[in-house]
Amino acid sequence: MRDIQSVLVSIEKAIALEPHNAKWLLQKLQCHLALQDKASANQVADSLLTFPSLSNDLYPEFALALNALQRYQEALTYYKVALQEASDANVQSQLLFNMGSIYRYLGDLGMANELLDEALKLNPEDAEAQLLRSSLRKQTLEQNHVDELTDLFAHEGNSPLQKATFAYALAKELEDLQRYEQSFEVLYSGAQSRRKNMRYHVEQDINTLQDIVATFNDDFAKRTQDSGFDSQEPIFILGLPRTGSTLIERILSQHSDVYAAGELNDFALSMMAQVKQQFPNQASNKSTLIHASSQLDFAKLGEKYIQETRPETGHTPRFIDKLPLNSLYVGLIRAALPRAKIIYVKRHPMDTCYAIYKQLFTQGYPFSYDLDELAEYYIAHERMMQHWLALYPDAIYALEYEKLVADLDTQARKLLQFCELDWQAQCVDFEQNAQPSTTASAAQVRQKIYASSIGKWRCYSEQLAPLKAKLQQAGIACD
Template sequence: MAARIALESLLQRNPVHVPSMLALHAIALEDGRVQAATALALTAVEHLSDDPELIIDVVDALLQVGETVVARDTLEHAALARIGDAAMLARMAKLRRILGDHEGSLALLNRADAAGMNSPEFRFDRAHALIFNGHLQEGEAELEASLRLRPLDGMTTLSLSRVRKQTSERNHLDRLRQQLQQVAAGTDDQAILLFAYYKELEDLGRYDEAWDALERANAAMYARQNHDPDYAWRLFDGLIERCTPEFLQPADVVHEGPQPIFIIGMPRSGTTLMERVISNHSQVTSAGELYDFGMQLRWAADNQSILDERVVERLPGLDYADIGRRYLNRTQWRAQGTRFFVDKMPRNWMLAGMIHRALPQARILNMVRDPMDVCFSNFRTWVMGESFPWNYDLQALAAHYLQYRKVLAHWHAAMPGVVHDVSYSELVRDPEATTRKALAFCGLEWEPGCVDITSNKAVVATLSAAQVREPIHQRFFQEWRHYEKQLQSLYEAVAL
């Protein structure tokens, strides 16, 4: 409070002091005053000097509150075009990546590389930029370069295990054993190394050893989480209670211009595959995984979190037409001249009712995958550490899946016809028929090239970056049966 008062006093004396605005912006975010933080970031733009570091700080602040258009425009500031400092180029590259400009991000990282940047973090970031842009072999080589600089790093090691299927002739098992002997016990690096060890053992068909590594990896990660499944049940039960059919009636508004196609579902349910298929259509552009709708809901609720009990309490008082307008104002540029853009944020399944109320013209596709396939795919995958805490425990994962299923059942009942379920198994077994139905739901005519995902050269910035560059295939069915005995409790909890 004292720091806030001092900074506000300083701004009264010097209303154009951008560093004070940025410091107050950070305090406002920490306090959950999102609207105040947004106003401070936007005001800072109006008073920018030619100091490139300060400009970058302002862009960072804008992105933290979802002001993507202003952030993108500010990144075009003339002072930034003259930057030659490697560290600042790398910072700009991260901001471009957050905006979804992965080609621009890689170009900046290449300039930083030429300027002599050579930290392990830089090599790691450049490796992923290469992989996202389809340069898998170059990305793998860059990961090796990063690991030489930081030999016990878990994330770099796991990325190397993921970039291709390991073989008996070419794998990293010996190095992984050495790393696991040297890494500090109880750390994230140890747990992530165990995920990599599991992945490579499974690639080689050594399932008993693989399960042991996977079980240890998940136990280590879950012990580090602060996860309460009971809170999640209360949250979603409250959401369902609040979102009656009457409440979910859409706003009386027609939004003009390109419209979003939301692809939602459990992580690892095939959302990236669906995105590749739909965005092959000539009237659809892929925008990637966007946080924009959640950001605008958070702004309207003036709350630190996108969805918590406070947001649920505030839902009746929000202006949904305004939320829709704010969302479109910050996203329609991504359509690049097409009628639709794909917003593939799987966790938007939690927000589908509010999406429909705010954006009546939007289409929502929900990917549905066999419960054991999708749950096991999550259990086996380290994803963003604390962002998915339920992934690391079978009973917590089962509870999360059942919460997803309950909420989706409510959306279908409360707003019939608004969400179109797409079966992952049907998509891979009969791509054309399944895609025809999805396109018709979106108001699009069939185009034969849609199911040839190898022709889609767009950036892929998800865990499926390597997989979706292959033709549609049927390999990822019932892989959990290698561990059927160990997964019996999960099966009993989620099997239909």
């Protein structure tokens, strides 16, 4: 952070010397993004949009920054001009991929597919583009990329990440074609390739979850019950990934009073900043950090979090923060924002674990690439969530994905009632929600509700048997 701040000082000097050099403004924008100062970044972006001498060679970087600010239509405008100017095939391929990603966010899956097809004609070994294209629709016997992906997966020159990415794309398409045994074999190989190139010890994560449970106990709950910032704006949707949280977000954000702000890091960042401010000499290991976080000025933390979500939030009475990892901070959220709504999304344990296992995450969730580690993390996380439910029984709404799919109307009404929102019929027409979605479920949430993913793990019951046994030994029902 300090390094970036010092860079910003130098950039301001460069702007003073060369006010007509757009390169300095673009670098200033990138620094603000790195600092997650969205308000300042948007101000600089506004200046660049009207800058008289923004050269075409800066368009791709500017478009990428606009994309990061979720200003998608403006980003597309600059990508399109950059594509017209580009002569290098690899550059063209990357621009097409970036544009395809935006159209996927916006729900235009047909255009996204067309652009990815074009990108892959120029660079068929772009593993990320292959994976994204495979995710856009359910593949069919008549139309799929299995042969192409099989050849790419078998290529000996692949990097470990390339091999993993091709594997996840191929496994997804094989599953679509109901070639389950082959799908899991490829998926397992890809997960192993990803896991071997990560430095990770699941025991450290489990210790962290246990420290959280021990620290945020009955005494903490009693001590902090009147300590927070008075705001009813936030609705936190949390739990493990791949449990249906995006579906719930889309239902709620169809309401005229609710805005889907996405997966925000603001709460954790606000908490970390306040720990450093209040306890500047504390060691930075996780156990010490957890203890320090339980001693914060919680009204200040709640107010800081609300401020940090601006300018995206504040234009509707309520907003959704859908970051799954906020499940680690339930105690802090309750202390800092006692009127916030917390929705815990649950799904069948085996469906949850399999859905996590078959997802190649861009970042985070390092436990997801090994079935034993996945089981161990799931057990520890489940115990933490049961602790939260016992500690705050009236403050957390546990919603089961399967019940939502079986009876959308009833469950949607209960959900809105918990959030103290009046009933609006359009909430159940979530597939018509026009807000962009950047999650792994961006393609699925454009469809009407479906039950085909329920019980999908049973297609791999033999391969997942050891994971199931571990969960059952921990007292988690899996049948």
